[in-house]
Each structure stands twice: as C-alpha cells, then as structure tokens.
Amino acid sequence: MFFRIIWQDRLHQQLRNNGVPRPSLSLLQFFPLRSVSSSPSSSNSTLQPLLNSLSLSQEAASTILKEIDLKNHHLDRPPIVLNILHSYGFSKSQLTSIFTRHPSLLTANPEKTLKPKLHFLSNNGISGHNLTALIALDPSVLRRSLKKRLIPCISVLNSFFADGDTTAASVICGKRGTWVLHKFTESMKPNLDTLRASGVPDSSILKMLAMRPRTLSRDVDEFSEIVGEIREMGFDPNSMMFIHGICVLAAMKKSKWDSKVAAFKCFGWTDEQVKALFVKQPRIMNSTVERIQLVLEFFKEQFGWTVDEFGKYPLVLFLSLKRRIIPRGFIVKNLILRGLIKKTRVGNAFVVSDERFLNEYLLRNIGEFPEILDMYQSKMAMSCLVD
Numbered sequence: 046m047f048f049r050i051i052w053q054d055r056l057h058q059q060l061r062n063n064g065v066p067r068p069s070l071s072l073l074q075f076f077p078l079r080s081v082s083s084s085p086s087s088s089n090s091t092l093q094p095l096l097n098s099l100s101l102s103q104e105a106a107s108t109i110l111k112e113i114d115l116k117n118h119h120l121d122r123p124p125i126v127l128n129i130l131h132s133y134g135f136s137k138s139q140l141t142s143i144f145t146r147h148p149s150l151l152t153a154n155p156e157k158t159l160k161p162k163l164h165f166l167s168n169n170g171i172s173g174h175n176l177t178a179l180i181a182l183d184p185s186v187l188r189r190s191l192k193k194r195l196i197p198c199i200s201v202l203n204s205f206f207a208d209g210d211t212t213a214a215s216v217i218c219g220k221r222g223t224w225v226l227h228k229f230t231e232s233m234k235p236n237l238d239t240l241r242a243s244g245v246p247d248s249s250i251l252k253m254l255a256m257r258p259r260t261l262s263r264d265v266d267e268f269s270e271i272v273g274e275i276r277e278m279g280f281d282p283n284s285m286m287f288i289h290g291i292c293v294l295a296a297m298k299k300s301k302w303d304s305k306v307a308a309f310k311c312f313g314w315t316d317e318q319v320k321a322l323f324v325k326q327p328r329i330m331n332s333t334v335e336r337i338q339l340v341l342e343f344f345k346e347q348f349g350w351t352v353d354e355f356g357k358y359p360l361v362l363f364l365s366l367k368r369r370i371i372p373r374g375f376i377v378k379n380l381i382l383r384g385l386i387k388k389t390r391v392g393n394a395f396v397v398s399d400e401r402f403l404n405e406y407l408l409r410n411i412g413e414f415p416e417i418l419d420m421y422q423s424k425m426a427m428s429c430l431v432d
Contacts, residue, residue, distance in 0.1 A: 092123060099141045101148075108148040125155045133163055134173065139181040147184040162191050169199050170214030183223040198229035202254075205237050209247060221255045230262040237261065239269050244282035253288045260295045271295050279324050289327040297330065305330055308337045312345065318352050326359035339366055347374055348391050358392035370395060372424035376406060376417065385410045 096106040109123075130140060144151050153159045166176055180186060189195055202213035202225070216222050225233075240250050253261065261268070271294050280287040294302075309319045323330055332340075340362050344350035355362070364370055377394045380386045386394075386406070394406055407417055 092120065095123060095127070099137070099144060101141065101145055105145045105148045109144070109151050122153075122155065123151045126151055126153055126159060129155055129159055129163070133167075133176060135177050135181070139177055142181055143184040147188070150184060150187055153187070159187065162187055162189075162195060165191060165195060165199075169203075170212055171218060175214070175218050179218055179223065186223050186226055189226055194226055194229050197231070198226055198233075201229075201234045201237075205234065206247065211247065211251065216251065216254055219251075219255055225254050225258040225261075228258040228262050232263060232265050232268065233258075233261050235265045236263065236268045239265075239272055243272055243276065245287060246283060249283075249285055249288050252285065253292070256288070257292045257295075260292050263295055268295070278320055286324070286327055290323070293323075293327045293330050302330065304334050305332075305337060308334045309341070311338070312341045314352060322352075322356060322359055325356065326362075329359050329362040332363045336366070337362060340364075340370065343370060343374065347378060348388065354392060358396055360396050361392070364395060367428040368425075372421060372428055373402065373406075375424050376421050379417070379420070380406065380410060380414070383414060385413060 092110060093106070096109060101109070127140065130143075135143075150159075163176070166172070166179075171179060186195075199213040199217070202216055206212065206216075217226065237250060240253075241247070263271075271291055274294060275287060275290045276282070278290070280290050306316065306319050309322075310316075329337075341355075343366070344354070344361065348354075361370065373395055377386070377391055381388060381391070394402065397405065407421060411417055
C-alpha cells in the first residue's frame with residue numbers, strides 16, 4: 046500500500062508536468078495501478094490489470110508487455126497515454142480497438158509524440174467526435190510524423206482549397222481521407238496545381254485525394270507528363286474518366302502498357318482503337334494480358350463481336366470470366382438459339398445486375414425454356430468448384 050501511494054503521487058506529478066489533469070477516482074478505478082519495479086515480471090503484474098480492463102487479446106497484451114520490457118519504457122507511460130486519450134473523449138471500446146491493432150501506441154511518448162499530434166489535429170478542425178472516430182478508424186495516423194506529414198499535408202490542403210468550402214479537416218474526415226496523410230509528399234501541392242490548371246474541377250480532385258493520393262505524390266515532372274498524355278488522348282478534364290486515366294497510367298510501366306496493347310492487336314485492333322476504348326473506360330487496362338486475351342477470344346468466338354461491340358460494352362473486359370461471363374454466356378447463347386432474344390441484347394446481358402439478369406433473361410423466358418434456371422444454377426455451381 047505504501048509503495049502504491051508513492052507511485053500514484055509520482056504518476057500524478059508526471060501527469061501535471063505533461064499538462065494532463067489529475068485523473069478522477071473513477072478513471073483510476075477504471076485503469077487500476079500497481080506498484081512499480083523494473084523487472085519484466087513486475088511489468089506484467091503492474092500492467093496486466095490495465096490491459097485486462099481494455100479487453101485486449103492475449104497476443105496484443107503480450108506485444109505491449111514485450112515492447113515495454115525490450116525498449117525499457119517507463120511503467121508510468123501507459124496510464125498517462127490512456128488518461129490523455131480519455132481526456133479527448135475516446136471511449137473504452139475505441140481504446141480497445143486502437144490498442145488491439147496498434148499495441149505500441151500504448152507506450153508512445155506522451156509529451157513528444159501523442160499530445161502534440163492530438164493538439165494539432167484538434168486545432169485544425171478535427172476535434173471531438175470527428176477526432177475520436179478518425180483515430181479509432183485509423184490509429185496509424187498517430188504514427189505519422191507531425192513535422193513531415195501532418196503539418197505540411199494539412200497546410201497544403203487548406204491552402205489549395207482556401208477559396209471554397211472544402212477544408213483539410215473535411216477531406217481527412219471523409220471516406221478514406223486519412224490515406225492522404227500516409228501518402229503525402231512535397232510533390233502533392235504542385236501536382237494539385239497541375240490538375241486545376243488542366244481544367245479538372247475541385248470535385249474530381251477531391252475524389253482523387255481519397256481514391257489515389259499516392260498518384261498525387263509522384264515526381265512533379267512525371268505527373269505533369271502523365272497529365273499531358275491523358276489530355277492528348279482526348280480525355281475530358283470535366284469527367285472522372287480523366288482522373289481514372291491518370292491513375293491507370295501512373296501505376297503502369299510502359300512495358301506493361303505495350304504488352305496489353307499488343308494483346309488487343311492480336312485480335313486485329315489498331316493503336317487508335319485501343320486508345321479510344323481506354324478513353325471510354327480507362328480501367329480496362331487494369332486487366333491482365335491473359336484476361337484481355339481470354340475475354341476477347343470468348344466474345345469473338347461465341348458471339349462474333351468486333352471492335353464496335355466492345356466499344357459499346359467495355360465493362361465486359363474486367364468482369365469475372367468464371368462467375369459472370371461464362372455462366373451468363375451459356376444462357377444467352379441458348380436464348381439466341383431458341384429465338385427468345387436478339388443478338389443486339391447480348392452485351393446488356395453481361396453488364397446488368399444479378400437481379401435484372403434473373404428477371405429479364407431467366408424468369409421472363411422460363412415459360413418457353415423451363416430448364417433455364419437449372420442450367421444457370423448448374424453453370425454457377427461449376428464456376429464455384431473451379432475457383
């Protein structure tokens with residue numbers, strides 16, 4: 046008891062030195078304290094009740110204890126960290142989630158690491174519920190450098206969107222918004238300026254920040270060259286396809302691009318026809334060379350498709366062969382042979398939703414083609430077995 050009192054007094058003094066209010070009695074009861082010793086076994090006995098209170102898994106708790114023993118952290122650090130987070134409004138369930146995924150945060154330096162980051166985020170519009178929800182969703186934000194990532198990234202975003210309603214806080218708190226914090230580099234500001242100068246609206250730029258911030262962190266000259274290529278191909282800056290085109294090109298080496306273009310040429314396509322299809326649906330070039338060849342071959346052999354049909358339905362190039370194209374193709378082929386649908390409806394049959402395919406192609410023809418459902422289910426079951 047004597048050592049417990051001394052240790053708690055020392056902890057309270059440390060908390061005051063860190064600018065954290067003295068924990069309330071309820072908080073001390075929530076995170077019970079124990080006497081301190083420098084030995085690993087004493088570390089376990091001291092921190093185990095605290096870890097138990099967070100409902101951490103045995104693996105996560107073990108990792109934390111090893112971190113403390115191996116790095117020789119002071120045993121007063123975890124209670125201080127918990128108290129700081131509690132003062133910002135983090136719930137027990139949020140704390141459990143955070144430390145289960147990132148156990149080392151429990152031993153973060155309260156003064157040099159934790160407090161400055163939380164303070165900075167709070168002062169830049171990410172506070173209260175937004176702050177706790179953001180960190181609970183992506184605790185690794187607290188592992189990013191304050192000087193190299195958080196401060197410059199938020200400064201760049203606030204500066205870039207200064208004339209509108211968008212703020213750094215609204216970007217980062219949006220869907221996948223923290224990705225921009227992880228991928229930020231000094232190249233991002235000039236690359237954002239390049240997009241705006243090219244006529245890309247802020248609404249599209251915002252989507253790119255959430256969808257592919259890594260692309261915006263590319264070398265400035267490389268990024269400018271990619272944007273130039275996209276413009277020359279005929280992409281409309283006002284369309285999101287402009288952004289998709291940039292992302293696809295930025296992620297692909299020229300040798301890979303050339304091999305995919307070659308796959309189309311094997312079926313009689315020209316360079317211009319491939320580019321025209323890419324402009325219409327850039328994501329087709331995310332397909333592998335093998336997938337491109339298999340899909341082109343399937344539709345050419347089964348339905349006699351030419352470049353024109355693929356131009357109308359480019360989505361077929363990244364649909365699953367086993368789960369979508371082959372099962373539906375079998376049904377469509379039989380419907381055509383029975384005169385129940387026209388060949389002009391072939392493309393639509395592959396891109397509609399499962400519900401629409403069921404209603405418009407299966408149930409609608411079940412009267413004249415009673416075995417159609419069994420045939421389709423059999424094909425789907427075979428595709429699952431193959432997988």
